[in-house]
Amino acid sequence: MDTKQRKIILAITLAYTVFILYFMFFGLGRTDTLDRETGHTFLFLPDGFFKLPSLSDLLHPTLMDIVGFGNIVAFIPFGILILLLYRVGFLRFMILFILSILVLETVQALTLLGSFDMNDVIQNASGAAIGFGAYRLGYRTEKIWTNIAATGISVVLLIIGVWGIFEVVDKALTKELGPFVALNELKSSSINSPSGTMRDSFQLGGQNVEPQYNAYSTEDKNMVTYTYTLDKKELYLYLNYGIPDQEDSHGSLRISADGQEYLSTSAEAQSHEIGMTSVYIQGANELTITLEGDVKIWDVGFREMKYDWNW
Structure with a gap:
């Protein structure tokens, strides 16, 4: 990758980061509800984060269905863009990414522009991990368009795989009436x-x-x-x-x-x-x-x- 390409990818990464930060702190009408907030909210225990919307849910999605699915998909690009800029191992990448999300979630709660929600942390980290895996599977040749296509296919396959795993785990951890x-x-x-x-x-x-x-x-x-x-x-x-x-x-x-x-x-x-x-x-x-x-x-x-x- 030459210097020009690296600068373009860096600019894309920064622009996308600004977009995500705007959405996290100002999207979904967060500022409109600021005057109605009475305290900080910290949800340290994950609750139902394995539950993603089913195919039938996506036909008539609720806001929470969209948010749950979006919390994963929106962070997939970071797993790809960061690897295009830096050579980093999976463990180091995930540790740094999770620490960054924990900081952002804390700021959300302290500024009353959201809550610290461990569900979001896990979903965001899952998206980044999918992006990381898709890059490793897709970028294997010198042909850029071949790599992009392979990475896109890998993203879809990994989302389906994670979706299936989440459904299985949710089923295993959810009690039902006999x-x-x-x-x-x-x-x-x-x-x-x-x-x-x-x-x-x-x-x-x-x-x-x-x-x-x-x-x-x-x-x-x-x-x-x-x-x-x-x-x-x-x-x-x-x-x-x-x-x-x-x-x-x-x-x-x-x-x-x-x-x-x-x-x-x-x-x-x-x-x-x-x-x-x-x-x-x-x-x-x-x-x-x-x-x-x-x-x-x-x-x-x-x-x-x-x-x-x-x-």
């Missing part, structure tokens, strides 16, 4: 209380209710407590509740786990309504459901949060 499991399938430690397996139909608010999985009540007692072993599961508990059609009747429902109360509600027969609720419980060992009065709950169950590879 199938519905009836509560009575868990181990119960309740003493002298029904198991919940009785599913006789009843009237509530003039409607005929037929439980599909289970039904719990006080069975003419003043109060009954049901306890089940959760084994530290992370889950969403679902249930229906209400007072069967009776005059002047009432009752209450309490749900707790390991002594922490998650739900406490009361019901009256006069309301003629079926209540439905869900409760998120994480890492508890014992679930306790306490019924008082004439309240009845049915089709009680849960959906456990699990990683895809843990089914």
